[in-house]
Structures are given as C-alpha cells and as structure tokens.
Amino acid sequence: MHLAAYFPGVNNTTVWTDPRSKSQIEFASFEHLVRTAERGLFDFFFLAEGLRLREHKGRIHDLDVVGRPESLTVLNALAAVTERLGLAATVNATFNEPYELARRLATLDHLSGGRAAWNVVTSSDAFIGENFRRGGYLDPADRYTRAAEFVETARELWDSWTPDGLPRPFAHRGRHFDVAGEFTVPRPPQGHPVVIQAGDSAEGREFAASAADVVFTRHGTLEAGRAFYADVKGRLARYGRAPEELKIMPGVTFVLGDTAAEAQERAVEIRRQQISPQNAILTLEQIWGVDLSSYDPDGPLPDIDPEPESALARGRVRVADRYAVAEQWRTLSREKGLSIRQTVIEVSGRQSFIGTPDAVAAELDELVRSDAADGFVLVPHLTPGGLDEFVDRVVPLLQERGVFRTEYTGTTLRSHLGLPEIVWKG
Template identity: 85%
Template sequence: MTVRTRMHLAAHFPGVNSTTVWTDPRSKSQIDFASFEHLARTAERGLFDFFFLAEGLRLREHKGRIHDLDVVGRPESITVLNALAAVTERLGLAATVNATFNEPYELARRLATLDHLSGGRAAWNVVTSSDAFTGENFRRGGFLDRADRYARAGEFVATARELWDSWTPEGVARPFAHQGRHFDIAGEFGLPRSPQGQPVVIQAGDSDEGREFAAATADVVFTGHGTLDAGREFYADVKGRLATYGRSPEDLKIMPGVTVVLGDTAADARERAAEIRHRQVSPQNALLALERIWGVDLSSYDPDGPLPDIDPEPEPALAQGRVRVADPLAVAERWRALSRAKGLSIRQTVIEASGRQSFVGTPETVAAELDEFVTAGAADGFILVPHLTPGGLDEFVDRVVPLLQERGAFRTEYTGTTLRSHLGLPEPVWKG
C-alpha cells in the first residue's frame, strides 16, 4: 500500500520586502507584538509546522538616503520568538540570524534558550553576508570576502552543534574546545541539551555553493521556483547531494516560499492577483527596481513609458543593503525583450518580470496545485508569504487547509510537540 505524501506548511511574517501591500487599510504594524501574535496564532490554528521571521540588520538606502518606500524598523527575531513561545503551544519558531556578524557561543546560547522555553520548537535560518554596507554596523564590518561567507557559515553551524552536544543527554556538562580557521573557543556551555536535541537548521540559497551547504548542513531549505519543472530540478539536485554526506532524502525538507491569492472563481482570483501585484509595484517601486539593474538615476523616466535604451553601469551602487543583481546587462536584455514582445511599459515590465511564484485560483484549484507540487517531487511543502500584515494568512487557513486535509495531503492534528516531530526529522544523534 502506498503511503500518502503529506506536505509541510510554514508562515513567513511580511516585513522588509516588496511583497507587502502597505497601502491596504487592513495592513497593520510590523513592529507591534499584536501583529506577530495574530499571524502566529493563525498559523498554529492551521496546524502549520513553523512561523518564520526574516532579518534586517541595517535600514536600506537608495541614492545615499534611507529608502522611504521601505518599512523602518524590525525587532530582533529571537526576542520576538521568545515572546511568541508564551502564546503558542505547538508552532515551530524560526529566526533568521546572520552567521557573518555573530559568534557561535552567544548565538548557540540564545537559540538553546528559545528551544528550552518553547519546549523544543526553535529553528535557525542561517544566512550569510559579504556586504560591507551592512557590516559597518558591526565591529568587523566588511572584513569577510564573499568567497569565505559559506566557509565561515559552515564552521559556525558545526561549532554551534558542538556546543549543543557538549552536554550529555543525561544532563552532564562537559568542556568543549573548537579550533578552526574562523573560531578558536573553549570552555563550558551554559545550557543542557534542549528538548529536540538541537534546534532545526534552515538555509536559503540557490547557488551551487548554497545547494552544497544545504545538503551538508541544513534540515530545511527555503527556496523559490516559479514552475513545477524548475522545482523538480532543484529538488532532485539537492536531494541527490545528500548521500555524499551520509544523509537520506528524508533528512532534508525543501520548502519554497510562495504567495497565494484566492477567489470564488478563477477569474475573480486572477483579478485580485493583478490588483495586488499592481499595488505592490507602485510607480516609485518600478523605477527603484529598474535603477537596481541599470545602476543610474532614472527618476526622469516615466514609469508608464518605455524602458531605457542605455546599457546598465558595470558597477551599480545606487542601492545599499540589497542583494546585488548578478548580471545586470543580461537582466536588462531579458526585460527589454519582454517589453518589446508584449508592448509593456516600465511598470508593467517590472510587474511581469519580478513576480513571485504564486498559486492563484479558487480554494479547490489551489489545494490541488499545492498537492501536485508535493506528489510530483517538486517540494516537501511551502512557506507562505502573505501580502498583508497580519491577517494575510487567515483566508488560506479557513478555506484551503480544510481542503488539503480532505485530500489527505495535510495533517488534521499535531501528533508531536517539537518542531522536529512536525517535520518528520530524526533527533540528532549525540556526538559527545
């Protein structure tokens, strides 16, 4: 008898990105605890695996000024999750914390504290940075070459795991010592082994080095692929790397970030999706997106007019605190071709070219499409990125989750208490 594949679901709290529609009157604060609590409680009501917070270490700038179309301020993730641990019971709590601008002992202690306070529900989304602009906020700003960021991150995770393993499962503290290229520390860790052995490790990154890092280190991969075929290619590639590290396909869950727009009919859903995308890409945001690629001031251009006929500058530097576009000229050529083929303006081109992977339709069709991605080997589940703070998850939980449950594609109750149990991950073997 074939065992039914069940998907995993997580919720991403909207924040510093172009997904959130801040002009919607239902949009609330991204700082008030009530917003975090509402979305987390909704995710737990929907039996989601975990609640996911991103990170912003410096206010982003554009043309030398703080970008006034961005949200200003983001609370520290682990602090927020410690508070959410008190108002949730089963929901996993995932914090994005940078491995470039932190130290293993301090971060391992904070994550272990969250795991103890929550009863085994903590997760760490490992990110890296070689951005000197962000690094200026830290003592060693800009010290790390881009080529070294994954090397430091890999050693950071390994060192944190050594710290978490320095207590025996029976509660006996043992000294630790780590000597490596990036860290040379020794002493005694301040907390016993946590309820799920170690916090869950999440990783995001689509480059070859990112995929290898995930295969070697991560429990969950946060990715994004716009089509079923692209998802299957990524899924097969990353899962195929696991054996090199003595791991099985079940040891790593691949969960792309997705948006969902629902309607009573397919036409209604498409209309809502178009309106949301139109509001996400304002005229100002359209020019900002273009300036990130071209690297020059385009404020004189009409967002409803044609794309620039000039080529991008080789070293774009207008935007600070954002991921650099890898090949601006190639992106510009693709966007021009799209604009010519469909007769699109600047704003229309940005809307079409930069849209996130989305599931748009009736609750029934969305449930079926999500299920297909999992059963076809394109994902183990999804991290939902709503466009409203904090109520953007409500409709999905009320209208889609019951349909997934009817299909046997999603749980009808939590059967464990830890995040590892929700994800079906084995408890790490103690290596003390």
C-alpha cells in the same frame, strides 16, 4: 505536506497601502499571525532578518519596511502565546559568534519546549558590516566555509551537556573559530534546534546537503522545483544522509477567489499595489544603475545601457550582469507592449498560486506528489491578516485530500517535520 508561515515585511510583496495593513513591529501583529498559523496546524513560523535598512540614492528607501526587531527576542515572546508551532529565526552567521548564538537558540528551544529553528544566512556585504565592530567585510569565498564551521561549532556546544543534565568542557579549534570553555545552557529539548538554509548557489546547495534540515528556496514552479529538488537531494548520499532528512520548502504567495476570474482580478490589483509607480522606477534604477527619475513609469523602458558598476542602491543583492537583465526586460517590453511599470510587475510582482481554494489545494498537492517540494513557506501580502483566508479555505481542502495533518501528533518542530531524532555524541 509541510507548511510554514513567513512574516511579511522584508520584501516588496507586502502591500502597505491596504487599509487592513497593520504594524510590522507591534507584538499584536506577530501574535495574530502565529495564532493563525497554529490554528492551521502549520509546522513553523518564519522571521526574516535585516541588519541594515537598505538605501537608494543615499537615503533610506521609504518604500522599504522601516524597523526590523531582533528575531530571537520576538520568538521568545511568541513561545508564550503558542503551544506547538515551530519558531524559526533568521540569524546571520557572518556577523555573530557561535557561543552566544548557540546560547540564544538553546534558550528558545527550552522556553518553547523544543520548537526552535535557525535559518542560517551569510553576507559579504561591507555596507551591512559597517554596523559591526570589525567592519563586516568577509570575502565571498569564505561565507559558506564560515557558516559551515559556525553550525558545526554550535552543534558541538549543544552536545557538550549530556542528556541527563551534566555539563562537560568543550573546545573547538578551526579556521574561523577557536573557542573553549563550558556551555551555560543544558542540552536543548530537540538535541539540536532545526537548521534552515536559503542559499541557491552551488556552495549554498552543498552546504544545505551537508548541514541543513530544511531548505527555503525560491523555486516554486513544477519544472524548476523538480530540478532543484533532484539536485539538492542527490547531494545527500555523500554525507551519509537519506532524502527524508532534508525538507525542501519553496517560498510561495497565493491569491484566492470564489472563481478563477475573480482570483485573477484580485491578483492584478495586488500586483499594482505591490509595484507602485515610484517602486517601478526604483526597481529599474537598481538594474540600470543610474538616476531614471525623469522617466515616465507608464512610458517605455530606457534605451540607454546600464552602468556596469553602481553604488546607487546599497544593501540589496548585487546584479551580476546588468546588461543581460536590461536586454531581457527590454525584449519582454517590446514583445508584449509593456510600460516600465507593467514590465516590473511582469518580472517581479507575480503570485505563485492564483485560483479558487480547491484549485490552489490541488496545485500544491501536485507539486509535492511530483517531487518538486516537500512543502511550502507561505508569504502573505498583508500584515498580519494575510494568512487567515488560506487557513480558513485551503487547509481544510488539503486535509480532505489526506495530504495535511488534522492535528499535531508531536510536540517538537523535529517531530512536525518528520526529521530523525538527534543522537547525542558523547
């Protein structure tokens, strides 16, 4: 089983009101979480990215995280306080260029002794693109073609130095990039930093099968996980790849208790903290596309239809069919007698694994044995101490089951993940 730790902040699972919640930009917070993950023998530490603070009704959403440091800068600093833990940065392939990003990733790989990873994400959002010189607009159909060529170009740059330290000129001529020159950084210790991909569309799955080493997915249940696992792994053969060359790791949350009842009670309280009354109304407005501030969070859902197009929220994932989602939520609310807040909690405030440490360890083990995942990216609900309890109480049980390492046997992230070595293409 492979395990990774996600730094909480760029999502609504983080509980900011808890007295134990600390800063999401101070170095001490990052250091605490990576030291915990390395103590737990995790494969890697994972930073998300936000290139613009999200807005709602023309204002920065004050329940969102305010401040998102640049990922690679943070990871270069964390390389100095860790020895074996992989360091993964989410970096956008739409708003960066291959030469510069390849240099930054190769530098991290050298400074960390071969522990760098790149989570490739894309965007066609002109709102985010306003922060960039060329306006940022990219047709959705071009997102993955650019990303695929971006990864291909970066790998050409990393291969432009020979393994014995000799630089060679490079040249790439393609649809999205036309670059030539000499790369300034010697070949990375891993050959190529590990490539992670998180898209779930048909294009995203195909991109993962063709170019990724790890897939970060939302499919954390047995049935959905097995379907996703079979689909993506089934695409590998057409690219000459074996199933073990791609690791599938869903993002999951957890709540532990000494008894099942205690864990459930804690989970209910965490859900209520995650979905405040204000956040419930805001979430509803993102679906309906209209101002619902006059509605009572403890009252029924609106009986009006959503607006098909709305600019109420900017910087968030677009809802493809607002009416269908609204109908689904209203049906759920009627059947279970749920208020607005209770409905939002039901559909978006859910923990993946709830129970005693032994029960959680058994369930994680079952998903891996059932080909629903190769491992998990754990998303704590607290910054920075939310991972401590899992490392102290669940990891030893996984080790007793013989499904998780008791020590690091390699020094690079590729070795942790059991990925094949990169053969230099001279």
